[in-house]
Every structure is written in C-alpha cells, then in structure tokens.
Amino acid sequence: MTEVMMKPGAVTTEPVLNRSEYEDFLYHEAALLDAWRLDEWLELFVEGATYEVPTAGAPDDADSSESLFYIADDYFRLRHRIKRLNSKQAHSEWPRSKTLHTVTNVRILGAEADGVRVTSNFVTYRTKNDVTHTFVGRHYYVLRKTDDKLCIVSKRSMLDMDNLRPQGRVSIIV
C-alpha cells in the first residue's frame, strides 16, 4: 500500500499507482534520452505540458514568471527544443554528446487534480569533447494515466548544484 499525502480540499480522479509502475516509466524515459530517441521522449508529454529547469540553487517553488530560469518551456517551446536537438545545427549537441541518465529515490508525493506528483533523485552524465560532466538534482513530475499509458503533465528538474561550473550549459535534457 502506497502512502500518499493529499492536499486538503484537493479534487482528484487520478488513481495512485504502485511505485514500481512509476519507476518503470522513469527508467523508460531515461533510456529514451540516453538513446537520443527524442521524438519518442516528447510523446511521453501530454499536449500543454511544461518542462522547467530553474537556476541551480533556486528554491523548489521558484516561479518562472518572477525569476530567471535556465529553461521554462511551454509545450510549444518544448516541441521546438526537440526539433532543435534533432538538428545537426544544434551545434552544442552535434556531434551528439553521450549521456547516461540515472534515476533513484523514487517517491510518490501525492495526488492532485491534474495527476500524481512523483519525485526522483537523478545523476546525469554528459560526455562531449573528451570531457564528462555530471548534473545532480531532483526531478519533480506530475504524471497522469491517459489511454492506459502514463504521461508527463509537467517535469521540473532542480539542480542541487551551486551553478553551472564546470558544466557550462544545459543543452541536453537532464
């Protein structure tokens, strides 16, 4: 039995699944990213989904209308991000870097009207130009089951780092 916190007054029709189902989904997502199967990765998102990476060290409730992020994509910009990354003219990622996405400490935080909040820790390695950089932090998802498939309603990646030194950029999907 999974223990979940319900926000007082939250209305939800979203059933909370077993943690292993979320874990399988996140491992699948990581595998797609490592294989640069980005179109399939984008298909994991519902239309209208958001993808955000606040600046390193930002508070968990940072708001992209008030603070500068690294990435604050609405669905339109997210689609273009993938279109760009699929292009050889995204010079930062061509020739493509090698990535390894590691996901751990998966927890179900609670159910809300638009889906179930799931978090994980992550360590992502990016190798490019003979150097391997490490990104560490926590992913926060809202996940929803649609047509019997889990989908991402929102994904926010908090970097538990002081800055982007020496990484220099977040041109991959962390």
Add this chain to the structure above:
Amino acid sequence: MATLLKAVPEKTGRWVVEDRNKGVFKVAREAFVSDAIFEKERERIFDKCWLYLGHATELKEANDYLTRNVAGRELIFNRDRKGSYNAFFNVCPHRGAMVAREKCGSALGFKCFYHGWAFNNNGKFATRMGEGFYPEDFGKDGSVDLVRVPRLEEYRGFYFINFDEGAVSLEEYLADSREIIDLVADQSPNGMEIIGGGQQYSINANWKLLLENSFDGYHAEDTHATYFEYLSDYIGGAANDDLSAAKVESRAIDLKNGHAVIEGKAPWGRPIARTIPSWGEDGAADIRAARAELEARLGVEKAHRIADGDRNMGIFPSLVINDIMAITIRTFHPVSSGLIHVNAWAMGPVGEPRIQRKRRLDNFLEFLGPGGFATPDDVEALESAHRGYGNAKFAPWNDISRGLLKDQPTNFDEEQMRCFWREWARRMEDQ
C-alpha cells in the same frame, strides 16, 4: 632623403595589426592562449580598468550584502547601517579567512569563523579582545578594518570597482557608453532592477572570445539557425527576411576607451515596446501603453530609439549589456587563459506586471543562457575556437577585417571588435 608618407597609418603591433592600405585587421591567436599574456592582462587591464560589480537593486535595504568574485578576487558588496554602498575584500585582516561565506543576506556586521574577529558592516574593526594580548590602542588606526576595494563608483545604478586608486573617474572611463546605458536605465519611470535568479556558468575559452561573441552580428545567421527557425514559427513570419533587412539599417558605434555598441532592428519582440503577433491583443495593448509612456516622458525621438532599437554593447574589458529580445547584464572573469566564469542576469522595470515580466523572461530564455536556443551554441563555438588556437604557432592570425574600410560599418561587420582590440593593444603592446 625622401620620407614616404602613408595616406593612412599602419599600426603593427606584436599581437594586433591594422593595415588600412590593405584593408586588413589581424589579431594574433597567441593573445588568447598564452599564459604570459594573461598575466600581463591581469596587471594592465584587470588591475587598471573599471570592472562591473553589481547593480544597486541587488541590495534593496540597508545591511543587505552579497559576496562576489570579480576578476579572481573575493569581494563583499554591501550596504551599511546608513544605507551606503561599500565594496570590501572578503578576507579577514587577521589571518585571512573569508568573513562572509554566504551568497547573500542581511548583516549588521561580519564575524570571521576562524578566530572570531568581528567587523561592523562599514568595515570597522569591532572585536572585544581580552586584556593584555594586544596594545590598548590596537586597531584604532584602522589597520585591522576590512580592506576596502580602492575605488567604488556607480552610474545609473550600475556599480563598478577599480583596483587602481589612481584611475580616472567611472564616468570619464565609460565615455560614450553612458548614453547607451541611459537607453536601458530610462526604460521605466520606476527604474530598472535585476530580476531574481542569475545564471552562473563557465566556458573553456579565453575571455576575449566571449566579449567578441557578445556583439557579433555576423555569426547569428549561421550559428543560430535553429533559433531563427523557432523564432519564425513563434512570431508567425520569416525571421530571416527581417534579419536580412536589418543588415542594411544597422550600425556599429565606437563609444571610446574600447567600448562599442551595435544598434539595429531584429525580428524578435521587445518587452519594452515592440510587440509580436503571438503576444496577442493584450500584449499589443501593453506595448502601446509602454510606448506612450516613453514618448510622454522622453520625447518621440528617444522613445523610438529605446523601443525600436536592439543594442549589443561591450564595455571594456568584460561587461556586456545587451538590450535585445530581453535585457541581459553579463560580466565575466578569466580564471586562466582558457577558462571564463560568466555571471549573467536579466533586467526589467521595477514593478513590472507579472504577465509582462513573464513575456520578458520567456524572451530571455528562448535565446539567452545555458539552456537557451542560442547561447549553448555560442559556448560550443568559443570552446571550439579556443581549441583551434592551439595551432597558433602554425596558423597564427585571426582575421577581423570585415567592413574595415566602410564609412559606416554595420552590426554584421567587425568594427565593434576592432574598437575593443585597439584599446587592448594600447594597454598591452609595449610602446
């Protein structure tokens, strides 16, 4: 003996060569990769020039402070109990530990954790010592106060430091760049502020590459093709056509003392006063109101320049103020000849409504910063060039000649970089 007089002078230095007769301007790649040149730059440039420290709005209240590394030196930028702005070296006068170790905060004083020496936030020594360990008048002469950075001056809220006590005033140093700073500072009747959430990142390249890149219109179409593709889709028109048109109208301006700006009109929206279809009628109405306010306050001509112009400015040696699809304040510090630490912030009007602030920040992120659609490709280009300069012994020169002989070079020429390099040569080349 007859003296041969040239119509235009040729300036041949060891590292910077300007030959107008041949229409050639060249910079030695050694200047980017040599550790000896970097040490000389520390002495002749970073210890002599005005360097950007921070903006007044980053310290909103008396007693606020932040810690920052400027050109390799750990500093405290703070306001004391009276509200005055100060810059101190972040080092205990006793045995040298840093007296402030958090990024920012509010503090009446600073206490070194190592041996407990304490200082008021105006830098004054404020430690009670037990009797008999030090002379009675110990520290009364200010000798164990926090050490101030020799010079701290501001222009329109932009605070700069200088490590050279004898430097000219900031205003004199900024020369004509003040006019361009005004075009940013005047954008709101409430003043302009640094928006929360700075971007700090590093680049494995020489610092001069970033200065050149930050106002290089020539590279945009090739390096940033994916951004313009996105932009065309976003604004519902051909961004590339507008970009081509902009080539005709733009210009590079020498702002003296090594500072320069390129000014033109690009296809993106400007949160201050140039709307795009995707911002809808609400966005258009906000922009009309902003423009009317600018015209009423500053007159039609200046309002037009602020609203319609895009400007990328480099202030020698290491400050960039780009007033483009958003405003970025970007300063950078060389750690070594091949490593830069970059600090970048977004700037906007004080009290900007949430929806307009969101448009501004979205505009910023779609192009600028480590997760944008353009900056990562710039970083790749700079790092690639720096690696290429490893061949300097056999392929020794960068060519920066584009538009050298034009009466009015444009954004897409390289005059703005030549302004930088002439000043660099003046300070670096032995006479």
